[in-house]
Amino acid sequence: MLMRFLALGLTLSIPVAGQSEVAQTDPNADFAPAFPEQTRAAALPTTPAQTAEFATGLENPWGIAALPDGTFLVTERPGRLRLVSATGDVGPVINGLPAVEARQQGGLLDVAISPDFATDRRVFWTYADRSWRRVATAAATGILSPDGTRMTDVDVIFTQSRRIRGSWVHFGSRIVPDGAGHVYITTGDRGMSGDPDLLMDPGEDLGKVIRLRIDGSEPADNPFVGTDDAGDVWTLGHRNVQGAALDAEGTLWIVEHGPVGGDELNRLESGANYGWPVVSYGIDYGGEPVGTGIASDPAFVEPVYYWDPAIAPAGMAFYAGALFPWEGDLLIGSLNPGGLVRLRLDDGRVVGQELVLPDIGRVRDVEVLSDGSVLLLIDAPDGAILRVTPG
Numbered sequence: 001m002l003m004r005f006l007a008l009g010l011t012l013s014i015p016v017a018g019q020s021e022v023a024q025t026d027p028n029a030d031f032a033p034a035f036p037e038q039t040r041a042a043a044l045p046t047t048p049a050q051t052a053e054f055a056t057g058l059e060n061p062w063g064i065a066a067l068p069d070g071t072f073l074v075t076e077r078p079g080r081l082r083l084v085s086a087t088g089d090v091g092p093v094i095n096g097l098p099a100v101e102a103r104q105q106g107g108l109l110d111v112a113i114s115p116d117f118a119t120d121r122r123v124f125w126t127y128a129d130r131s132w133r134r135v136a137t138a139a140a141t142g143i144l145s146p147d148g149t150r151m152t153d154v155d156v157i158f159t160q161s162r163r164i165r166g167s168w169v170h171f172g173s174r175i176v177p178d179g180a181g182h183v184y185i186t187t188g189d190r191g192m193s194g195d196p197d198l199l200m201d202p203g204e205d206l207g208k209v210i211r212l213r214i215d216g217s218e219p220a221d222n223p224f225v226g227t228d229d230a231g232d233v234w235t236l237g238h239r240n241v242q243g244a245a246l247d248a249e250g251t252l253w254i255v256e257h258g259p260v261g262g263d264e265l266n267r268l269e270s271g272a273n274y275g276w277p278v279v280s281y282g283i284d285y286g287g288e289p290v291g292t293g294i295a296s297d298p299a300f301v302e303p304v305y306y307w308d309p310a311i312a313p314a315g316m317a318f319y320a321g322a323l324f325p326w327e328g329d330l331l332i333g334s335l336n337p338g339g340l341v342r343l344r345l346d347d348g349r350v351v352g353q354e355l356v357l358p359d360i361g362r363v364r365d366v367e368v369l370s371d372g373s374v375l376l377l378i379d380a381p382d383g384a385i386l387r388v389t390p391g
Contacts, residue, residue: 027308028261029283031295034302037349039281041305044344044352047324048391051360054375055088055385061377063110063125063174063315064367064385068118071148072367074377074385075125077107083148084385096151098140101130104168110315110365114214115179122214123151124183126173134163137171139185141214157216158185160205161229162198167191174244174315176252182219184234184252185210186241193239193277196291200237200278202230207276209235209244209254209268223271237274237300243316243332253304255316255332258282259290261308265330266301267348275300281308305343305350312336314379315365321372323390331356331374333363340366340376340388360386 024040033039060077067073070086079100083091100108106128114122121144129138139158142151170188177183189199189207199207202224211222211234224230234252243255252268262282266274279297280290296302307313312335319326319342330343339358343350364379374388 136160188240255313264303265305323372
């Protein structure tokens, strides 16, 4: 997101404890926030933190899921799913997954496990699927074999109904089981921001968050059940949702990429519309306005928080553990300029922000471990998993 600004030498600064606001460059868009806590939060005290390599030899890792035995499932965007041992040894490719379209932003994307994995060994993943030269975001589920070498009983539970030809961007995509028999699947607009009628249509599954039962059927309490082709939609008006996590109350929060500025943190409400591409707190890449040229409208739900300049948000997790003084804080990977962004929430509003380890590269996903340490996926051709502990 910030590539054109980085080329001009503009970057976010490392925070200093006690300053009133996280240091950053001027915003790209001249919009006033809808409420004081919506952007440029006060700087939190800097947390001493250090990293150590946990695993190496991964090509563009995208998603990670911790298994009950201390091992991890990790996706590589070119199309490989691997087991990583509790000591960081990277295993061979797990067989049995459907073919993926690994091009530009497409490929094998997120991975998650069933809350009952210890007994059912069920795994979920998302990927870019190609058929007849057209590509869509898809999600599948399967059973990991006891020896961890093969996925069996594979079932594709979701594929975007409108496949796009000639575009390999904005796939989303995270998949989050809710522990109550459902999964949320986040999507992107697939580069179709010039067609707001298409993206605002609940019957189209571009730029939506999807909610399904684990077998791919539509829950009866979804907000648009009974509307043609819209029974799987939970929320709409999204650009490119690459991070999602449930809070302690079971509510889904997401982060999504804006254009130039306007990255958003949203707390999802059933049936709500978050406004893309009609409104945005960012501007287009050529400097032109987005949509109507305004940042907000009563017809749409305001983001809880937005960034301008952007951070290119990726995977996220709520922190729970004793190693860091971060209980309940939201940890978000940044792809550009990189590092880990920590947000402190109070009554649903952001009250503080810290840029943790800003020089470690593109953080694609975040996994909080039971001992309180944090694993970060570094998205690079020679990617790695880093373990974060107190400095």
